[in-house]
Amino acid sequence: MRKSRVAILIPGIFDRGNSMLRMQHALSLAGFTAHNIKLKTNSGWHGMEPMAQQLHDLVEQVTRQGETCALVGFSMGGIVARYYLQRLGGADRVHKFISLSSPHFGSAWAHLLPYKGGRQLRIGSDFLGDLNSDSGLLECTAPVSIWTPYDTTIVPYTSSRLPLGKTYQVPVSLHRWVPQNPRVIEIVAQELSSVLVRPW
Numbered sequence: 001m002r003k004s005r006v007a008i009l010i011p012g013i014f015d016r017g018n019s020m021l022r023m024q025h026a027l028s029l030a031g032f033t034a035h036n037i038k039l040k041t042n043s044g045w046h047g048m049e050p051m052a053q054q055l056h057d058l059v060e061q062v063t064r065q066g067e068t069c070a071l072v073g074f075s076m077g078g079i080v081a082r083y084y085l086q087r088l089g090g091a092d093r094v095h096k097f098i099s100l101s102s103p104h105f106g107s108a109w110a111h112l113l114p115y116k117g118g119r120q121l122r123i124g125s126d127f128l129g130d131l132n133s134d135s136g137l138l139e140c141t142a143p144v145s146i147w148t149p150y151d152t153t154i155v156p157y158t159s160s161r162l163p164l165g166k167t168y169q170v171p172v173s174l175h176r177w178v179p180q181n182p183r184v185i186e187i188v189a190q191e192l193s194s195v196l197v198r199p200w
Contacts, residue, residue, distance in 0.1 A: 101175055
């Protein structure tokens, strides 16, 4: 597989992708083809699975045969990406996965969402437990997690750290500002660029 300069940005819950526009623009200036996916039923009403299938379909659409791409998932978008990578065969099509303040171990706030996606994102959910039971499948994507200690949406904020790969702590004041923060964007661009020059 050849590593392409295609990156797909996956927004969080209730987000039509506006939070990722600044990052999309910056990555385009850095020479990447950055796609901002607009998830359908982005409330998570039907769970992560149909959104992950939508991501699967976009990857197939924007990458050529024999190419891999990069995924950058914000908040719930990082969990959508993980389901695609770990359960829909996406790890074979992705060379880099970056999560931004994603609830890898759940968030207390998800208990206020009385539908499938909310139940999946709760602390101790079977859904997240299943993904975390074989998180090693993400190793081939050189995973990175970026998080802020001031996060009051992902509670506890330590849930935003993947159990493997590189982690970056960036002191962003609000959860929704994470993908728009200049330092976060800089790290994402650096990580996406560095993996392209590494040997297979």
